[in-house]
Structures are given as C-alpha cells and as structure tokens.
Amino acid sequence: MFKVLVSDPISDLGISLLVEASDISIDKKTGLSEDELVAIIGNYDALLVRSQTRVTERIMNAGKQLKVIGRAGVGVDNIDLDAATKRGIIVINAPDGNTITTCEHTFAMMMAVARHIPQAYLKTVGGEWDRKSFVGVELRNKVLGVLGMGRIGSEVGARAKAFGMEVLGYDPFLTEERAEKMGVRKASVEDIIAEADFITVHTPLTPETRHMIGKEQFAKIKKGVRIVNCARGGIIDEQALVEAINAGQVAGAAFDVFEEEPPAPDHPFLSHPKIIVTPHLGASTIEAQENVAIDVSEQLLHILRGEPFKNAVNMPPVAADVLAKLEPYFSLGSKLGSFAAQIAEGPVKEISVTYAGELADVDTQQLNRHVVAGVLAHHLGSDQVNVVNAMHLAKNRDVNVVIVKSHASKGFTNQVSVTLRTDKEERLVAGTLLNGFGPRITQIDKFPVDVEPQGHVLLISHDDKPGIIGRVGTLLGTRDVNIATMQVGRKIVGGAAIMVLGVDKGVTKPILGELTALPDLHNAKEVQLY
Numbered sequence: 001m002f003k004v005l006v007s008d009p010i011s012d013l014g015i016s017l018l019v020e021a022s023d024i025s026i027d028k029k030t031g032l033s034e035d036e037l038v039a040i041i042g043n044y045d046a047l048l049v050r051s052q053t054r055v056t057e058r059i060m061n062a063g064k065q066l067k068v069i070g071r072a073g074v075g076v077d078n079i080d081l082d083a084a085t086k087r088g089i090i091v092i093n094a095p096d097g098n099t100i101t102t103c104e105h106t107f108a109m110m111m112a113v114a115r116h117i118p119q120a121y122l123k124t125v126g127g128e129w130d131r132k133s134f135v136g137v138e139l140r141n142k143v144l145g146v147l148g149m150g151r152i153g154s155e156v157g158a159r160a161k162a163f164g165m166e167v168l169g170y171d172p173f174l175t176e177e178r179a180e181k182m183g184v185r186k187a188s189v190e191d192i193i194a195e196a197d198f199i200t201v202h203t204p205l206t207p208e209t210r211h212m213i214g215k216e217q218f219a220k221i222k223k224g225v226r227i228v229n230c231a232r233g234g235i236i237d238e239q240a241l242v243e244a245i246n247a248g249q250v251a252g253a254a255f256d257v258f259e260e261e262p263p264a265p266d267h268p269f270l271s272h273p274k275i276i277v278t279p280h281l282g283a284s285t286i287e288a289q290e291n292v293a294i295d296v297s298e299q300l301l302h303i304l305r306g307e308p309f310k311n312a313v314n315m316p317p318v319a320a321d322v323l324a325k326l327e328p329y330f331s332l333g334s335k336l337g338s339f340a341a342q343i344a345e346g347p348v349k350e351i352s353v354t355y356a357g358e359l360a361d362v363d364t365q366q367l368n369r370h371v372v373a374g375v376l377a378h379h380l381g382s383d384q385v386n387v388v389n390a391m392h393l394a395k396n397r398d399v400n401v402v403i404v405k406s407h408a409s410k411g412f413t414n415q416v417s418v419t420l421r422t423d424k425e426e427r428l429v430a431g432t433l434l435n436g437f438g439p440r441i442t443q444i445d446k447f448p449v450d451v452e453p454q455g456h457v458l459l460i461s462h463d464d465k466p467g468i469i470g471r472v473g474t475l476l477g478t479r480d481v482n483i484a485t486m487q488v489g490r491k492i493v494g495g496a497a498i499m500v501l502g503v504d505k506g507v508t509k510p511i512l513g514e515l516t517a518l519p520d521l522h523n524a525k526e527v528q529l530y
C-alpha cells in the first residue's frame with residue numbers, strides 16, 4: 001500500500017483516481033508547519049502539494065520513503081529541486097491544466113485595472129455613487145507587451161488580438177516564425193518598455209527574470225502604462241513599482257502574486273489606490289483544479305507503481321514516441337549496469353554505454369540513466385539510487401559517463417554494451433532484446449553468450465579444458481546448489497573461457513572459494529539480477 005499525503009487544498013474530483021486505487025491510501029492534512037510536516041512525512045511515499053506548502057530539504061530528509069512530490073500546478077519554486085534530485089525524489093507537475101484559467105485571470109485583472117472595478121465596487125457598496133473618479137481606458141488600439149510567451153503568455157497574446165490590441169512579445173525562445181504565426185510582433189524588453197500601454201509578465205521567477213522590470217526600466221517606461229503580474233512575485237520590483245506609480249509614470253497595476261506570500265499587512269500594495277490585488281487566484285477555477293489534480297494523480301500512480309512515466313521536472317523531458325522505443329530496454333539497461341558493476345573489481349572511473357543498431361538513432365538519455373543507476377545501485381544501495389539522481393551521483397563521485405552510438409549491430413537489431421573502467425580493469429557486458437524471448441545478455445567481456453539476465457548467476461572464468469564442467473557441476477551438487485541453466489563461451493579451443501550458470505539460490509562465499517580452488521578455474525563470482 002502506498003501512502004500519499006495531500007498537504008494543500010486539491011480538487012477531490014481530480015484526485016478520485018488516487019482515492020479509488022486499491023493500492024493507495026490518502027491522508028489530507030493542509031496548513032501544516034514545516035515542523036509538523038517533518039514529524040509525519042516519514043510515513044509517506046508521495047506528497048501532493050500546490051503552492052502553499054514549502055517543500056524544504058529538511059522535509060525531504062525526514063521523508064525516508066518519499067519517492068515522488070506531485071505539484072498540482074505549474075510553478076515548482078516552492079519545492080527545493082536540488083535537494084529532491086540529490087535524494088532521488090521525483091518531482092512532477094501539471095503544466096497544462098491551468099493555462100487557460102490563468103490567462104483568463106490575467107484578462108480579468110487587465111480589465112479591472114483599466115476600469116477601476118475593485119475601487120468602484122468598494123465605493124458603490126459603501127453607499128457612494130461616484131461616476132467621476134473612475135474613468136477608465138479601452139484596451140482597443142492599445143499596445144500589450146507580453147514578457148514570457150510560453151503556455152499562458154501565448155494564450156494571452158491570442159486573446160488580446162480579439163480586443164483589438166497590438167501585441168509585442170518577448171521570450172528568449174520566441175522565433176520570428178512563431179511570432180508571425182501568432183500574429184504577435186517579436187520584441188525586446190526595451191521595445192516593450194518604450195511602447196506598451198499594458199505590460200503583462202508570464203515567465204517563471206529565475207535569477208534572470210527577478211526584477212526584470214525594476215528601477216532602471218521604470219525610468220524609461222512609457223508614461224501611463226498599466227502593469228499586470230499573474231506569474232510570480234518578484235518579476236517586477238514591488239518597491240520600484242510603487243515609486244513609479246507615485247511619480248505618475250505608471251497609471252496602475254494588478255497583481256495576483258507577491259514577492260512574499262501572503263504579503264505582510266503593511267505591504268504598500270494593500271493600501272495603494274492604484275494597485276489592485278488578488279490572493280494568488282490565477283489557477284483557482286473548478287476546471288483548472290480538476291485538470292491539474294487529474295494530471296498529477298495519473299503520473300503519481302505510474303511512478304509509485306514503478307511504471308514508466310513521461311515527464312518529471314527534475315529529469316530531462318522525453319517525447320512519447322521516444323519513450324515507447326526506449327521503455328522495453330529500461331530493465332535490460334539497469335541489469336547490464338548492475339551485472340558489470342558486480343563483476344568489475346575496484347572503484348569505477350568510467351561507465352561507457354554503446355548503443356548499436358536502431359537505438360543509435362534514438363535520444364537515449366532516459367535509458368542512459370537506467371544503466372548508470374544500475375551500476376551505482378550496486379555500490380550505493382538500490383534504495384539510494386534511481387533514474388532521477390543517477391547522473392548527479394555519478395558526477396559527484398567523478399565517474400565519467402560516456403555514451404557511444406554506432407550503427408554496426410553485430411547481427412542484433414539493437415545492442416546495448418556497458419563497459420566499466422575501474423582503476424584495476426575494464427569489464428564489458430552487452431545485451432539485447434530478442435523478439436519473443438525478452439532480454440538477453442549476449443556478451444561478457446570478449447565472450448559471446450546467450451543468458452537470461454534474471455536471478456542468481458554464477459560467472460566462472462577458466463581454461464577451456466576437458467572435465468571442468470563436470471568438476472563445477474559436482475561441487476555445486478554436493479553443496480546443494482541446483483543449476484538451472486548453463487552457458488559456456490570461448491574464443492579459441494583450449495584458450496580462456498567462461499561459464500555462466502543460472503542457479504536456483506545464492507552461492508555462499510565459502511562455496512565460491514572452493515570453486516576458485518578447482519584446477520584450471522581462475523575465478524568465480526556471483527551476480528544477482530532482479
């Protein structure tokens with residue numbers, strides 16, 4: 001049974017998939033402090049949050065069983081991603097489900113600031129009939145500057161055109177071609193500062209976007225501009241904005257998000273007549289909350305059940321068609337890595353993975369991680385290593401990872417070869433997926449073999465001499481070790497050879513010692529593959 005903690009208000013309907021799953025038990029505990037979370041997180045396999053819960057390194061360290069953190073929404077700035085990656089905790093989000101809702105909130109805010117709706121409402125319900133103070137402006141024929149033309153920014157741009165606005169878009173990834181397709185003018189931040197009557201920001205908060213509009217920009221900004229922020233507090237310098245409004249440079253602002261949430265009671269925005277605010281409501285519609293909760297619940301289930309999943313925030317993205325090609329190789333890849341790690345002596349310096357055949361043309365990043373995780377799990381423990389932290393751990397330990405692609409496949413449609421270089425030796429284990437037979441180890445060092453990578457495997461190196469198979473069989477028999485399968489590999493008659501035995505149970509160190517002491521036998525190692 002997997003235990004999931006929901007620590008922010010998340011749509012019940014959206015998480016019904018989890019509620020109904022027989023292998024999941026859910027606890028909902030919202031509004032917990034960091035200390036309270038630290039005290040209970042050790043019981044949970046997954047944590048589901050929105051933006052309120054700050055998922056700190058302390059919480060993750062206490063979450064000994066924590067495998068996945070699900071963010072029902074876009075921004076993951078409330079989650080310490082580095083700490084999650086280090087600990088191998090997968091972080092997923094639901095980036096698509098609240099795009100339209102947040103775009104619509106941006107328009108609600110833009111129109112509200114253009115027509116002074118909140119201020120007029122307050123006066124009217126207070127008993128005043130003031131029609132003079134609230135003369136607004138039209139959106140039509142105005143220039144809208146959109147900083148950040150991602151999911152939400154693009155939707156805002158598209159709708160702004162319906163209002164008759166001219167849209168200037170700035171985004172480091174906005175090409176001339178895409179801008180043209182969207183009917184948007186590709187612009188620089190400077191163009192937008194100089195020309196826009198309304199500016200709306202839709203970027204994440206990063207060191208680069210922090211105070212993207214600050215003192216310097218306000219000094220040059222078009223007089224009378226109105227500014228909307230439904231993305232993240234801090235993209236616009238709050239203090240500089242207040243000064244620019246007070247100086248008459250900026251006509252008004254509408255903010256859904258704050259540098260610190262909730263803002264302190266004496267935050268200047270809360271009492272400013274020209275600034276309207278909402279309490280981070282951008283994603284708060286019934287539809288968006290259902291969408292994001294469904295998306296994140298689906299992914300969470302896959303991850304907890306050990307099924308392949310598409311995207312994680314702390315892993316490189318992989319396209320569905322690429323995933324379909326790679327997925328069958330995940331288990332083979334980690335077993336090859338594990339096999340190689342178990343036979344190689346000495347600390348690993350380099351993991352070299354060669355993909356031959358059709359895999360040579362596929363983006364194998366995800367598969368690389370499975371191989372590397374397989375190698376490292378042998379040394380660091382399978383509970384410590386997974387596909388999220390494998391590359392990070394390798395780098396931290398100065399283990400070089402080399403990926404080689406080759407179209408020569410030695411007769412197999414695809415072959416994955418893992419070579420480990422330690423400070424003592426170099427070992428190679430290669431394998432393939434055989435149609436109808438599943439994964440197979442096809443080569444160990446220079447010897448071709450055909451071995452199912454499963455269970456307990458004995459790898460014996462010996463001289464190719466008559467009688468050796470009998471001696472090994474007899475010794476194992478007298479020690480009550482049943483041989484299920486046997487393969488011998490040699491390059492030349494009478495030369496060096498290997499024997500690969502599938503055995504029904506683990507072989508103890510003393511038995512391995514006895515095997516090694518047999519005449520013409522050089523080494524015996526047990527490899528466990530699960």
Ligand SMILES: NC(=O)C1=CN([C@@H]2O[C@H](COP(=O)(O)OP(=O)(O)OC[C@H]3O[C@@H](n4cnc5c(N)ncnc54)[C@H](O)[C@@H]3O)[C@@H](O)[C@H]2O)C=CC1
Nearest residue numbers: 074075102148149150151152171202203204230231282283
């Ligand atoms: N108020 C709310 O409740 C909500 C807020 N958000 C926030 O809205 C923002 C946008 O969300 P999405 O559109 O879904 O994200 P997105 O990732 O689709 O778009 C962000 C865009 O910002 C661009 N960008 C990055 N650095 C930039 C820079 N220095 N200058 C200009 N553009 C830059 C990126 O290239 C990307 O195209 C995020 O910060 C997200 O957390 C999202 C949903 C709800």
Ligand SMILES: O=C(O)C(=O)COP(=O)(O)O
Nearest residue numbers: 050051052073074075283
């Ligand atoms: O999805 C986002 O980035 C948001 O900011 C929405 O936050 P929320 O889920 O409403 O706390």
